[in-house]
Amino acid sequence: METKHANGDNLLTCKGVTKSYNGPIVLDNVDFSVRRGEVHALVGENGAGKSTLIKVVTGATGRNSGTITFDGEQMPLEFSRKDAQARGIACIFQELSLIPGMTVAQNIFLAKEPTIGRTRIIDKKKMNHQAQALIDKYKFPLKAEAAIDSISIAQRQLVEILKALSDNAKLMIMDEPTSSLTKTEVEMLFEIIHTLRGEGISVLYISHRMEEVYALSDRVTVLRDGKLVSILNKDMISPAEIIRLMIGHSISEKAVHHRLESKRSPVVLEVENITTVGKFENISFSLHKGEILGLGGLVGSGRTEVVRALYGIDPIDSGSVKFLGTPYVPSVKASIAAGIGFIPEERRLQGILATQTITSNIGIANLDVLAPKGVVSIRKELERAQKGISLLNVKPPDPSHLVGNLSGGNQQKVVLAKWLVRDLKLVFIDEPTVGIDIGAKEEIYEHIRKLSAEGVSILLVSSDLPELTRLADRVLVLRKGRIFHEFKDCVLTGEKILRAASGIIEEAADEA
Amino acid sequence: MKRKSIPTELKLAGVLALLMAALSILSPRFLTLDNLTNVIWSVCLIGILSSGAIYPRITGGIDLSLGSMAALMGIVADLFMNKLGVHWIPSILLTMAIGGSIGLFNGFIVAKIKVPAFVVTMAAKTYLYGVALVVSQGAMLAILKPQPFIAIGTGRFLGLPNPIYIMLVLVVASQFLLKKTAFGRKVMAVGANEVAAKLSGVDPDAIRLASYAISGVTSAIGGVVLASLTQQVFAAAASGIELEVMTALVIGGTSPVGGKGSIVGALLGAIMVAFIINGLNLLNIPAPFHPIVTGVVILLALLLNEGHLSIRGLGLGRSAGRQASI
Numbered sequence: 131m132e133t134k135h136a137n138g139d140n141l142l143t144c145k146g147v148t149k150s151y152n153g154p155i156v157l158d159n160v161d162f163s164v165r166r167g168e169v170h171a172l173v174g175e176n177g178a179g180k181s182t183l184i185k186v187v188t189g190a191t192g193r194n195s196g197t198i199t200f201d202g203e204q205m206p207l208e209f210s211r212k213d214a215q216a217r218g219i220a221c222i223f224q225e226l227s228l229i230p231g232m233t234v235a236q237n238i239f240l241a242k243e244p245t246i247g248r249t250r251i252i253d254k255k256k257m258n259h260q261a262q263a264l265i266d267k268y269k270f271p272l273k274a275e276a277a278i279d280s281i282s283i284a285q286r287q288l289v290e291i292l293k294a295l296s297d298n299a300k301l302m303i304m305d306e307p308t309s310s311l312t313k314t315e316v317e318m319l320f321e322i323i324h325t326l327r328g329e330g331i332s333v334l335y336i337s338h339r340m341e342e343v344y345a346l347s348d349r350v351t352v353l354r355d356g357k358l359v360s361i362l363n364k365d366m367i368s369p370a371e372i373i374r375l376m377i378g379h380s381i382s383e384k385a386v387h388h389r390l391e392s393k394r395s396p397v398v399l400e401v402e403n404i405t406t407v408g409k410f411e412n413i414s415f416s417l418h419k420g421e422i423l424g425l426g427g428l429v430g431s432g433r434t435e436v437v438r439a440l441y442g443i444d445p446i447d448s449g450s451v452k453f454l455g456t457p458y459v460p461s462v463k464a465s466i467a468a469g470i471g472f473i474p475e476e477r478r479l480q481g482i483l484a485t486q487t488i489t490s491n492i493g494i495a496n497l498d499v500l501a502p503k504g505v506v507s508i509r510k511e512l513e514r515a516q517k518g519i520s521l522l523n524v525k526p527p528d529p530s531h532l533v534g535n536l537s538g539g540n541q542q543k544v545v546l547a548k549w550l551v552r553d554l555k556l557v558f559i560d561e562p563t564v565g566i567d568i569g570a571k572e573e574i575y576e577h578i579r580k581l582s583a584e585g586v587s588i589l590l591v592s593s594d595l596p597e598l599t600r601l602a603d604r605v606l607v608l609r610k611g612r613i614f615h616e617f618k619d620c621v622l623t624g625e626k627i628l629r630a631a632s633g634i635i636e637e638a639a640d641e642a
Numbered sequence: 643m644k645r646k647s648i649p650t651e652l653k654l655a656g657v658l659a660l661l662m663a664a665l666s667i668l669s670p671r672f673l674t675l676d677n678l679t680n681v682i683w684s685v686c687l688i689g690i691l692s693s694g695a696i697y698p699r700i701t702g703g704i705d706l707s708l709g710s711m712a713a714l715m716g717i718v719a720d721l722f723m724n725k726l727g728v729h730w731i732p733s734i735l736l737t738m739a740i741g742g743s744i745g746l747f748n749g750f751i752v753a754k755i756k757v758p759a760f761v762v763t764m765a766a767k768t769y770l771y772g773v774a775l776v777v778s779q780g781a782m783l784a785i786l787k788p789q790p791f792i793a794i795g796t797g798r799f800l801g802l803p804n805p806i807y808i809m810l811v812l813v814v815a816s817q818f819l820l821k822k823t824a825f826g827r828k829v830m831a832v833g834a835n836e837v838a839a840k841l842s843g844v845d846p847d848a849i850r851l852a853s854y855a856i857s858g859v860t861s862a863i864g865g866v867v868l869a870s871l872t873q874q875v876f877a878a879a880a881s882g883i884e885l886e887v888m889t890a891l892v893i894g895g896t897s898p899v900g901g902k903g904s905i906v907g908a909l910l911g912a913i914m915v916a917f918i919i920n921g922l923n924l925l926n927i928p929a930p931f932h933p934i935v936t937g938v939v940i941l942l943a944l945l946l947n948e949g950h951l952s953i954r955g956l957g958l959g960r961s962a963g964r965q966a967s968i
Contacts, residue, residue, distance in 0.1 A: 259721055320710035443841070465842040481841075483834035486900040496840040508822070548842065627839045 140199075141166045141301055141332050142187065142219075142239055143546070149182055154567065156182045160354040161194070164301060167330040169323060174353035175376055175624075176564075176593050180336055183353065184303055188221050189214035201300060202366030206636040220294030220305045223326040227276050228286055235274040237263035238293045264292055268325060271311035271318075284315035291322065295331075302326065303334045309360075309430050310344060320346060338428050340632040341367040354378050362544065372636055377625045395419040397455075398556055398587040401440065404449030410611040413449070417587045422578065424602030425591045426627045432611040433591045434475055437558040440589070441465050441472045454555070466495065471549030473589070475560035477538070483546040484534030488524065489515040491533050495548040518547030523573060539570025546577060557581065560591040575601060607631050650947060651897030654910040661917055664926030669924040679803065681916045687864055687880075688912040691887045692894075693804040693809075693816035693905055694789035694860025697853035700820075700833045701846075702757030705745070705854060707766035708861040709883040714774040715741050715865030719787050721777065725890055728789045728968070738862045744770070745858020746851060753850035782876040785869055795871030805867050809909075812860065816905045829853060833900030840878035865953075874936055889915060889936065893943040915939065 142164040151156040159180045164170045174180050185191040187198065198205040212473045235258045236243075243252045243284070244260060261274035278286060287307060294302055304323075308316045322530040323333050323346060332353040332454050336345055339543050343350060344364065352359040352375040357409045359375050404410070410432035425433045435464055437445045440451065442460035451458045453468060474480035483491050492515045493500055515529040522543040524536075533544055542562065549557060559578065565570045580599055582588055592598050598605055605617040608631040615630040666673040691708050698705045715737050723731035748766055752759045773844030797804045818879060820826040832846045833837035840846055869875045892898065896936070915936060922932050 318691075319937055441841075462840065463843055463845075474838075480837045483831055483838055483901065484836045485897065486830060490827065490830065494827060494839065494844065497824040497827060497843075501827075506821050506822055506824055506827060625874065 138166065139166060141201060142334075143197075143199040144187070145197045145199075146181075147183070147186060147188055147193050147198065149191070149193045155194070156356050157186065160356070160358045162361070164332050164334055165349075167299075167327055168348040169333045169335055171347035172334060172336045172341055172349045172353065172378055172379060173338075173340075173372060177355075178353040178376070179356040182356075184305060184336065186521055186598050187214070188219055188303065201485050205238070208275070215297060217301070218298055218300035219298060220301065221305070222287060222294065222297035222307060223305075224544065228289060230279040231277065233275050233277055234265075234272055234289050234292075236581070237278060237289055238264065238296050239365045240293075240318055242296075261292070264296060268282070268292070268295075268322065270322075282315075284311050287311075287319065288322070288479060291326075299331065301332045301334060301435070305336045306338065306429070307335075308337065308339065312617055316342075338631075340372060340634070343372065345370050352376055361389070361590045369632065370629060370636055373625055373628050373632065373634075377623070377628065391462045395421070398453070399440070399589075400455075402450045402452075402615040404433065404436075404439065404446050404451065406439055406447045409439075409444075410608070413608075413613060415606055415613070416483055417589060417618075419587055420582050420585045420619060421604070422582050422588045422602050424605035425608065426587060426593075426596040426598050426605050427465055427594075427631045428609035429593060430555075431608040431631065433608050433612075434560055436608070437472070437560055437589055437591055439560050441470065443472075455624040467498070469553055469555035471495075471552065471554050473549065473557065473559045473562060475564070477542050477545060477564075482533045482541050484532070486533060488519065488533055488536075489529040490516045492548040493543050493553060496507070496552060499552075514551045518544070518551045520548045521550055522577060537567070537570075538572075539566035539574075542566055542574065543570065546574065550577065550581070553585045554581070556589070558591075561593065562590070563592075563594060563597060564592075595627055598622075598627060599624055609633055643839065651904055651907045651910060653946075654894065654907060654914065658910060658917070659913065661921070665921045665924070666919065668671070669921070671924055672921070677920065678685075681913070681920050682806055683803055685866055685909070685912045685916045686803070686809045687883065688780055688886050688890050689809040689909050690805075690812055690864045691860055691883065692908040692912065693812040694718060694857040694888050695884075695887050696816065696820070696855045696891060696896055696903050696905050696908060697829055698749075698752075698759060698763075698850075699888075699896050699898075700829050700903040701850055701853050701901055702833045702836075703850065703853070704763060704888070704960070705861075706760065706763040706858040706884045707744075707748060707770055708864070708887065709875075709880040710767045710770035711741060711744060711775065711861040712865035712868060712883065713877055713879040714770050714777070715862040715939070716772050716869030716879060717783070717867060717877070719791075719866050720783055720875050723791060724785065730788050734791075734866055737866060738859050739864025741858040741860075741865070741894065742855045743858070745855040745861070749851040749854030750856070752854065753847040771877055773882075778875065780877070782874055784874050786873065791870055792873060793870075796873070800928060808867060812863065813905055813909055815859075820903070820905060823870050825849075825852070828869070830901060830903075833897075833902070835901070839941045862868060874937060883941055886912075886915070889940050890941055892947070895947045895949070900946070911943070 140163045144160060147160045147162070148155055149154065149444070160183065162183065167502040172180050172183065186193045189209045192208040192380060200219065203217065220292045228413060229240070237259050239257050244256045245251060246253045258274045270292070272281070272285055272288055278289065279546070291302065307319060312317065325334055334348060335343070337340055347364055349363055350372060351360060351361045352372065352593060395418045397416045398419050401416070402414050404413050406603055415423065423438065427433050435444065439446045442462045442465050446460070451460060478484070483494065489511055493506070493511045496514055497506070500506050500514065512529060518524070519527045519529060522541045524540050524547065533541055536544065562574055562578070578588060580589070590598070591601060599622045605622060605627060606613050607615045607617070607627055617626065671677055691712065718740060719733050719737045722728040722736055723730050748762055751757050751762045769966055785849050791805070793803055799807060820829065828839065828841045828849050830845045831842065831844055832849045838845050865880070868880060869927060890912035891903070893911030894901030894904055895911070896908060916933060919932055922935060
C-alpha cells in the first residue's frame with residue numbers, strides 16, 4: 131500500500147500523557163502521534179489503555195499530565211468534547227450520536243442548519259441540497275431525506291462520517307467500526323477510509339481485527355498495560371508480530387495438560403452441532419465434571435450468543451444438547467431448576483438490581499428455596515445473603531446495603547454470590563472481571579477455581595487472555611460463529627489464542 | 643456511602659409528627675376526634691386504591707385508569723344488585739372479578755404488545771369513563787339499598803368508620819404481598835432491572851399482567867366503598883383520583899422509574915396531603931391556594947426521595963448510580 135503522506139508532519143502529538151482514575155494508572159507516560167493524512171491503527175489487549183487514550187484525545191476525560199498538540203496548537207489540560215470537535219477531532223460512533231426520528235440531512239446539519247436569509251428559520255431545501263451534494267461527492271449510497279431509523283447501521287456510520295466532514299474534521303477516530311457490518315459493508319468502509327486519506331484527513335482506527343489493521347493502516351501503535359510498546363510502519367511487521375507485541379513476554383503461559391484427569395470425569399454438558407442462524411453454526415463440544423472450558427474469540431465471534439442459547443435466553447435453531455446424559459431443551463427456568471447458573475457479561479445492565487439490597491439481589495435467584503410456597507422465609511433469605519457475603523468476601527459485609535452503592539468488584543461478587551449459594555452443577559460465566567480492580571479479580575479467580583475443584587463445570591467466556599490461560603483447562607476459540615480451533619494438551623498462551631481468534635492458524639496449530 | 647440511610651417511612655412519620663404538632667399549635671380545632679376522623683376518612687379511598695396501584699408503579703409502569711375504573715365498578719355493582727337482583731355479596735365479588743379482568747387486559751397490552759403503560763391506561767381511563775356513561779345512561783344514580791351494602795361505607799365499628807378497617811386490611815395485605823412473598827420480590831426485581839430479573843428466572847410479562855390485575859381489583863373495591871359511602875354512583879364519581887393516588891405514592895417513596903416502593907409510605911403520604919389540606923382549611927387559607935401547596939410538596943418529596951436533595955441542610959446530594967456511561 132502506498133504511504134504518500136508518510137513523511138507529512140504530525141497532526142496530533144501526545145507527549146508523556148498520563149492518566150489515572152483514583153489510583154490505578156491507566157495511561158503511563160504515553161508518547162503518541164498521528165500524521166496528517168495517514169491511517170493509524172491503535173491496538174492492544176482489553177485494558178491496554180486504548181479507550182482511555184481516545185477519551186483523553188476527544189476531551190471526554192481529562193489527563194493528569196503530559197502535553198497534547200493538535201494541528202500546531204497546544205491543548206489545555208482539561209478541554210471539552212466541544213473544544214475537540216471545534217478543532218477538528220471527530221469520533222465516529224456507531225449510531226449513538228444520531229437522532230433516529232430525523233433525516234440524514236437534519237442529522238448532518240444538526241445545530242448548524244442553513245437558514246433563510248437573516249432569519250432563524252431553517253432553509254430545508256437548501257439543507258437537503260447541501261447534504262445531497264456532500265453525499266454525491268463521496269458517492270455514498272444514501273439519500274439526504276431518508277430517516278435515520280430506516281437505514282442500516284453501516285449507512286448510519288456514513289452519516290456520522292459526513293457529519294464529521296461537514297464539521298471540517300481533520301482527525302476521524304473510528305472505534306471498532308466494523309463490529310456489526312457485513313463483508314461488503316466493510317469493504318465499502320475501507321474504500322471510504324482510503325478516500326478520506328487521499329483528502330489529507332487522518333484516521334485513527336481502533337480494532338481487534340488484525341486483518342483489518344493490516345489491510346488499512348500506514349502505521350500501528352501498540353499499547354500494553356497503559357504503556358506505549360512501539361509505533362511501527364506497517365511494512366515492517368506481520369500480523370503475528372503485532373499480536374506478539376500486544377501480549378508481550380507474557381508470564382501468562384500455562385501448560386494445560388496437567389489436568390488431564392478431567393477428561394476421565396463424566397460429561398456434564400454435551401453440545402452437538404447447534405446452530406442459530408446469523409449467530410453461530412455447528413458448535414459441538416462436551417464439558418466434563420469440574421472442568422473449566424474457556425471460550426475465546428473476538429467480540430462478535432458468537433461466544434456470548436452460544437452461552438445465552440445454552441442457558442435458554444435465546445432459541446437454538448438446530449442441533450442437540452444433553453445435560454447429565456439426558457436430552458435437554460434449554461429455558462431459563464429449567465436451567466435454574468437443573469442447577470445451572472449464568473453470570474452475564476454486563477454487570478450493570480444484566481446482573482444487578484441496583485436499587486435493591488444485597489439480600490434481595492441474592493434472594494431473587496433463590497426464591498425456589500426461600501419461598502417454596504410463595505411466602506419468603508426472611509430468616510433463610512438473610513442466612514443465604516450472609517452466606518454469600520462471607521463466601522465471596524463482599525464489602526461492606528452488610529446484607530441491607532444497596533448494591534448500586536457497591537464498588538464494581540463487589541457488585542460482581544454479589545452477582546456471583548446469588549448463584550454460588552445454590553447447589554450448582556454447571557455455570558456459564560461471561561466476562562467475569564471487566565472493569566473491576568485487580569484485588570477483586572484475583573478473588574473471583576480463586577472462586578472459579580474452587581468451584582471447579584468442588585466438581586462444578588464451568589464454561590468461561592473471556593476477552594481477557596491471561597484470564598483464559600490461567601483458568602481454563604481447555605480453550606475453544608470461536609471465529610465468525612464457528613469453532614475455529616481447540617487448545618488442549620499444549621502450552622497455552624494468550625498469543626496463541628489471539629492468533630487463532632484472528633484467523634492465523636499455522637502457528638497456532640503446530641504445537642497442539 | 644457509609645452512613646445508613648433512614649427509611650422513607652420513618653422520615654415521613656417524622657415530618658407528619660412535626661406537621662401535626664405545628665397544626666395543633668396553630669389551630670385548636672385540629673386535635674379533636676371529629677377533625678382527625680374526617681381527615682382519615684378522606685384518606686381511606688386513596689389508601690385502598692394505592693394498595694393495588696403501587697404494583698404497576700413498582701414494575702416501572704403506571705395505572706392511570708383507576709379513577710374511571712372505580713366509578714364504573716360502582717355503577718356495575720349497582721347494576722348487579724338493584725337491576726339484576728343479585729345478592730350483594732356475589733355482586734361485590736363479581737365486580738372485583740370484572741375489575742381484575744380489565745386490569746389484566748391493560749397488563750396484557752403493556753406486557754405483551756409493549757405499549758407504554760402511560761398510553762395504555764390513559765386510553766383505558768377514557769374508554770372506561772365512556773362505558774360508565776353508557777351503562778349509567780349519563781345519570782347520577784342513588785343507591786339506597788340493600789342495607790348491608792350501604793353499611794360497608796357508612797357504618798362504624800368500635801367508633802371508627804368501616805372504610806378505615808377495609809383500608810387497613812388492604813394496606814397490610816399489600817405490604818405483606820410486596821415484602822414477604824416471592825411475588826413481591828419479583829415485582830421489585832422487574833422494576834429494578836428487567837433483564838437481570840429474567841436471567842434470575844423471573845417471567846417479567848407474567849409479573850406485569852398480575853400487577854395490573856391487582857390494581858384492577860383494588861380499583862373495584864375502591865369503587866364499591868365509594869358507592870356505598872356516598873350512596874350514589876356516576877361516571878365522574880372518582881375522576882382525577884388517580885393523580886391523588888400517584889401523589890401519595892411519590893411522597894411515600896415509590897420511585898417513578900420503578901424498583902422501589904412502600905405502601906406504608908404511600909399511606910403516610912396520603913395522610914400528609916390530607917393534613918396539609920385540612921390545615922389550610924382550618925387556617926382559613928382560600929381553596930385556590932391548596933393545589934399550589936400540594937404541588938410544591940410533591941416536587942419536594944420527589945427531590946428528597948430520589949436523593950437530589952438531602953434533609954441535612956438541604957444541600958445538593960447525588961442520586962445513586964443513575965448516570966449513564968458511554
